[in-house]
Amino acid sequence: MKNFANFVLVIALLTGYATADVLASVDTTELTWEELIGMIGGQEAISSLGLTTEDAAGELLESWVREQLILTAAAESNIASRPDIAALIEQTVNQIILEAYVTDFLGDVEVSLLEVENYLDVWGETYTLEYNIRHMLLPDEVLAHSILSRLNTGESFTTLATQFSVGPSAPTGGNLGWMTRGMASPEFMEAVCQLSTGEISGVVETPMGYHIIQLMEKAPLSSPLTAEQIIELATMELVSSRQETKLVDMLENLRENHVVNLWPERLLNHI
Helix, strand or coil: HHHHHHHHHHHHHHCCCCCCCCCEEEEEEEHHHHHHHHHHHHHHHHHCCCCCCCCHHHHHHHHHHHHHHHHHHHHCHHHCCCHHCCCHHHHHHHHHHHHHHHHHHHHCCCCHHHHHHHHHHHHHHHHHHEEEEEEEEEECCCHHCCCCCCHHCCHHHHHHHHHCCCCHHHHHHHHHEEEECCCCCCHHHHHHHHCCCCCCCCCCEEEEEEEEEEEEEEEEECCCCCCCHHHHHHHHHHHHHHHCCCCCCHHHHHHCCCCCEEEEEEEHHHC
16 A cells, blocks of 8 residues: 555656645755756656656655755855856856847747748749759858859869868868758758759858859759658748848847957967
8 A cells, every 4th residue: 555655646746736845855955846847858758757656756856866965065165166167157158048048039030831832832843852062151252253253264163162161161172962952041052953063153142151152963852852841841941041131130230239349360379
């Protein structure tokens, strides 16, 4: 009977009947059901813990107690005030705040099904193909047009990409390999999809900078997408593109209202 009662208690905890209960404590620090749910990532994660006995539940709580005891000792040691630790804490907090703010700022961006369907009326076929491409990412429009002129007079794409591209593919001559829709911004992929095999694009502007793209090959997808998958992918692309544009606009507005200075030569002096 005792074992059965213990089992019922564990099930009650898992199903939320003991929502207000304190599950464990160390001195005045308490672990409640709500805090446990937050720690493991939500109510839906409870089943994956496999808590069906009091021993299993006790082991889970014991792990929290051990962690809390160490945290208490760390607090008493004042380790958080150590310069290297304080710097790490500040970096982590700043990253959390940044990500939360951007997520909130972009959270209202959406596209309608009609917009997606209209987009697919034009670009739908491009979701059935894959494209082998190389490109250059250039930070300056004037430089981009200068490089394009040199390409048009017969200079090597590989050589120019290695020398001038600021993208991570520069060491390989700009080679990006095979790409499909959804692997880059819609503006970039739309430019790719309009090229014939071997053709070099004009200067393509995206929020990342200025691109020059060459299509090497294209082929049908080995595993074609369903209609539902294509709609989902196109929706994701369009939302992502609008979010990127909104974020760039926000950053431009912020720069106008703040004093921003860059001293790259000082950085180079330390290298």
